[in-house]
Amino acid sequence: MPxxxxxELAAAAGVxxxxxxxxxxxLGSYGTRGVGYDVEYLVYxxxxxxxxxxxxxxxxxxxxxxxxxxxNYGGFASRGFRVAALIDADPAMAGKPVAGIPVQHTDDLERIIQDNGVSIGVIATPAGAAQQVCDRLVAAGVTSILNFAPTVLNVPEGVDVRKVDLSIELQILAFHEQRKAGEEAAADGALPAAGSAAARKASADQGPDGAAPAVMPA
Amino acid sequence: MPxxxxxELAAAAGVxxxxxxxxxxxLGSYGTRGVGYDVEYLVYxxxxxxxxxxxxxxxxxxxxxxxxxxxNYGGFASRGFRVAALIDADPAMAGKPVAGIPVQHTDDLERIIQDNGVSIGVIATPAGAAQQVCDRLVAAGVTSILNFAPTVLNVPEGVDVRKVDLSIELQILAFHEQRKAGEEAAADGALPAAGSAAARKASADQGPDGAAPAVMPA
DNA sequence: CCATCTTTGTGCACGCGTTCACAAAGACAT
DNA sequence: ATGTCTTTGTGAACGCGTGCACAAAGATGG
Incomplete structure (x- = not known):
């Protein structure tokens, strides 16, 4: 039994x-003392x-x-997700296959949701359309939304929203980049490092920040 | 003076x-007691x-x-970012304009980085090419990398990497979705809610999770 | 069957970020 | 000028997650 x-796991994961x-x-922990965890069972x-x-x-x-x-992203299938439908407001897109799936028109949104028993929706529309699409998804029965549009969505109680802002990640990198530059300058005796307290708070590991700043200008 | x-800010931001x-x-105290913060100066x-x-x-x-x-993402420009160049390994892409910027071939990567004084690189290649591209970027002088490829990159000390895994966000939604379903079932008296302790730990607000699980299967 | 050795599961303490609560500061009216 | 009122800036307490350290559990060998 492997x-x-x-x-070993901690060393591999760096934790x-x-x-x-x-x-x-x-999770209810099913390890065996003196041996470790059964890999197959643990994965399951x-x-x-x-x-x-x-x-x-x-x-x-x-x-x-x-x-x-x-x-087209391959990572979804291996994580238990299946793209049930693609929906777009542009009539010219309708019927056109993307990633092997024909695009359907927004008019059929409610029917598509209900026919496929969809509870998770992804919004990749322009910012202006996002809230309207969101409202229709929720009304049709969607209870979890992944939002790529640069807008904060209003949803009723019980609906989960996660917002992905592609530029925030870049901004965090730029912040660290600036800090590096600032520290070099300070080492040259030129300037005191600006905002050193805030800079210290920023973690250096890969992945989303645990402690995001409370406020960020639009 | 506005x-x-x-x-007010806290109420608007929900903090x-x-x-x-x-x-x-x-950042240094720039508020005026009895009045608040000068908006323009604060933003600056x-x-x-x-x-x-x-x-x-x-x-x-x-x-x-x-x-x-x-x-094509419009959010970059307003956040102080400028797309200096687009690079692809496919010779057929070379010269073709995307978002008004001509695509250049990977062969010129080092020259492009140095000519433009680029210190931030975005990797949107397939997983197989990511590490190699990363190495070349770093060698050419890039010190911050935003990685969309589903691979953990190895970089020398002093280089920042942020990894964006689009399927992780979906996975978090699915986890909450499952928890909702489990609680309904429990409310019906059918099953005990599985993993309730872990479920409690998950926060419900929009945005990246502060406390990510230590290990997640590939 | 007992001794020893490995690894789990967890009580406890430490550190850090968040929140509370309040004194100090400044505006504004009288 | 003086008092009142608003809001900042921050010391102190609280809560929570993380890491340490160890007893309990079970495997393994003699």
């Missing part, structure tokens, strides 16, 4: 082994807990460059 | 006013601190659907 110890064991313990448990064993039909609304990129 | 109080004031205090200070007043030339490598979407 097994892994928390120590603390105690944290990892404690996280696993929340985590997959089940994260919802990877289910099939999640999703619709993508707004088939521009970004929508097309998402439709 | 002003805002920390209370605690004390935290907001403390954050501002790290924050913009400067975040690096929005500078012009950041960036290159996008890999002009597929995603790369094209990024090139």
């Amino acid at each position: 097994t892994v110890s928390s120590e 603390n082994s105690a944290k990892l064991r404690k996280d696993f313990s929340y 448990q985590i997959s089940r807990e994260l919802g990877l064993t289910q099939d999640w039909p999703v619709v993508i609304v707004g088939i521009g460059n970004l929508g097309a990129a998402l439709a | 002003t805002v109080s920390s209370e 605690n006013s004390a935290k907001l004031r403390k954050d501002f205090s790290y 200070q924050i913009s400067r601190e975040l690096g929005l007043t500078q012009d950041w030339p960036v290159v996008i490598v890999g002009i597929g659907n995603l790369g094209a979407a990024l090139a």
Whole structure:
């Protein structure tokens, strides 16, 4: 039986082994003392807990460059997602296949949602259309929305929204870049490093920031 | 002189006013007691601190659907970013304009970086090419990388990498969706809610998660 | 069957960020 | 000029996640 110890996993993932064991313990922890965790069983448990064993039909609304990129993105299928439909407001797009899936017109949005039992929607429309699309998705029964449009969406209680702002990630990089430049200048004895307290707060690891600033200008 | 109080800003942003004031205090205190913050000056200070007043030339490598979407994305310009060049490995793409910018071939990558003084690179290539592109970018002088390819990049000390995995956001939504379904079932008296402890830890607000799980299967 | 060794599961303490609460500061009216 | 009122800036307390350290559990060998 192939097994892994928390120590091995922690080293591979670059995290603390105690944290990892404690996280696993929340799932009901099925490790064997003196041996470790049964790999196959562990993968199954985590997959089940994260919802990877289910099939999640999703619709993508707004088939521009970004929508097309998402439709073509291979990572979805392996994570339990299935692109059930592509929807666009442009009649010229209707019927045209993108990533092997024919684009359908916004008029049929409600029917498509209900026919496919879709509960997760992706909005890749221009900012101006996002709220309207969102309202229709929610009215049709969607309860989770991934929003790529640069707008904060208003949704009723019980609906989850996650906003992905592609430029925020770049902005964080630029902030660190500026800090690097500032520190070089300070090392040259030229200037005191501006905002050193705020700079210290920024973490340096890959991935989304844990502590985002409270306010950011539009 | 138009002003805002920390209370107003906090209400608008949905955060605690004390935290907001403390954050501002790290930038140096520019508020007036009894009045609030001078809007114009505050915007300028924050913009400067975040690096929005500078012009950041960036290159996008890999002009597929995603790369094209990024090139067309309007949000960059208003945040101080300028797309200095588009680079792709496909010779057929060379010279073809995307978002009004002619695509250049990977062979010229080093020259393009140096000619434009680029320090921020965006990787939108397939996973297989990402590390190689990354190495060349770093060797040419890039010190910040935004990675859309589903790979963890290896970079030397001093280089920042931020990884954007589009399917992780969907996965988080699916997790919440599953939790909703599980709670309904539990309310019906059918099943105990699986993983309730882990579920409780998940926050419900828009935006990237602060506390990401330590390990996630590939 | 017992001793030893490995690894889990977790109580506890530490550190950090958030929130509370209030004194100090400044505007504004009288 | 003086008092009142608003809002800032911040010291202190609180809460929470993380890491340490160790006892309990089980495997393994003699």
